[in-house]
Amino acid sequence: MNRTTLLMATFVLAGASVVAIPDVSAQGRVRGHAVVHTGDGGRTAVTGAAARGDRGSYERGHRVDSDGQGNVSGRSGAYAAGADGGTAQRQGSFYRNADGSAGRQGSASVNGPNGGNATTSGSIARDASGNVNGNRSTSATGQNGNTYNGSTTVQNGTVTHTGTCTNAAGETIACRGN
Incomplete structure (x- = not known):
């Protein structure tokens, strides 16, 4: 591998992080x-x-690697901050192997400027025989203190979802849409 090219690739990923937090007067x-x-x-x-x-700032980056044998993997991430104080971020990775197996995982979060927030994370994978299994968990809190916690799983083609909503006092309430 060419060292100059590798250094450039490293600069691209690292440089995005450095440039996203410039002097307050800098724009671009x-x-x-x-x-x-x-x-x-x-x-x-x-x-x-x-x-x-x-209106705010953002940074994002991704990397993909392949080995010439049919195997590929990658990862990505992003972060954004609004001028009003709200922030959001995500990260993820994936792989695909020559035998047909593949998978993905990821997470994301958002924090609103007025106190609400949400997070989610999950993964899904397919083995070489085509069996798919995965899960996702999500939680959210509104600025009024109401919360939602949910989970979804898929196993051998069967999808199961559970979700619970509570008010600021911790009492179970009906979830919107149910």
């Missing part, structure tokens, strides 16, 4: 992309971007 955006071809027929590709302006 930066983007970068690099691809490295490996000796075994694989590739590594990285992309990053960041911006800051009157």
